[in-house]
Amino acid sequence: MVAAHKKARALNPKSRRPAKELCSECGLCDTHYIHYVKEACAFLNQQIPALEEAAHGRSRDLNQEDDLYFGVHQSMMAARKTDPIPGAQWTGIVSTIAIEMLNRGWVEGVVCVQNTQDDRFEPKPLIARSPEEILAARVNKPTLSPNLNILEEIEASGLKRLLVIGVGCQIQALRSVEKKLGLERLYVLGTPCVDNVSRSGLQKFLDTTSRSPDTVVYYEFMQDFQVHFKHEDGSEEKVPFFGLKTNQLKDVFAPSCMSCFDYVNSLADLVVGYMGAPYGWQWIVVRNPTGQAMLDLVQDQIHTQPVTAQGDRKQAVQQSIPAYDQGVTLPLWAAKLMGIFIERFGPKGLEYARFSIDSHFTRNYLYVRRNYPEKLDAHVPDYAKKIVAQYRLPKN
């Protein structure tokens, strides 16, 4: 029997969301679970420590640097599939875990995101019930995706064991309503997420950054300080971060992502990204025993190595603050030179991950302070305040 819970009428797709411009279109408000929006929405009610406690048995220890940065975890490693999945974002560890969980009967369905027939970047969330459907959802849709719009379908389907794949804001809302879904078992496989965009924002980013926007099938902000684009014909294009036309791109990132402090997906059981690993490897954060059990399913299909850290990010972060803030763009030759220098001498491994977290948290802290000063104190978690306090910020 489905757990009794309160319902409210879902919003129609065009109407304004309760979080207004900060809405990340996570999908909750497309369902009758909108009844819980004030509590569940990541942008209306930041409650990461309490949800960490519920999901992992404790909240992160702010006096331990790895906890402070990467959230509650029992282990981290670099990994890659011995036999990568063609067309996956990296080597396809996420899709592989999901397929194994389905094939072995751990779950009856997997919430993931395919793309629509006409647009390779337009997200289409679904509950996949076959390996083929999971595989068809591989690769990032680098746009805000309403993954939780399937919540009513979960309830109606009578599924009892489910895996949800998602990014931080989706997972925060999911964790808040998890007990109301009538599931016997929920597994959460997360990816880190930062600087996401609406579909029209994505077009602007591609148009201003790539030599051939219409043929891009994949892109990633890589650890070598360049954006790597892959095109339909298999060719690669690299654009240095420091050469991005930040003056034109200033407003391209969604306001939700400019005010997000859950880069590392704190509430997933297992997180699979790349930013704490050497180039070409994925980065795995096992948050709790459930996450370990999920990872164990694919141990015979992956190589692993310990995570490492090199360099010192602090100066680079301090210098990035005015660059982000004022939208500074370097000429291409200078951007390339700076990229080569930073790649050779700059932060690597976990230190690169900390660089990326520090520069995004300082930028986002300034954004919230300027645009939503009344939200600042409650919305910024204590771990993020501690990270931001390491840097000198402009006065206003």
Ligand code: FAD
């Ligand atoms: P695959 O096997 O290719 O599977 C990808 C999975 O992602 C699919 O199951 C699909 O359902 C899901 N997915 C695709 N698009 C979305 C979406 N918009 N919302 C929710 N789920 C989606 N990692 C970092 O270390 N640093 C980052 O800054 C970072 N930014 C990211 C930004 C976005 C928008 C996304 C979606 C991911 C980001 N990641 C980041 C994670 C990283 O890019 C890879 O997704 C991850 O390493 C898994 O790779 P894979 O080859 O195992 O995934």
Ligand code: SF4
């Ligand atoms: Fe609703 Fe999600 Fe938007 Fe918050 S982010 S207003 S929960 S759709």
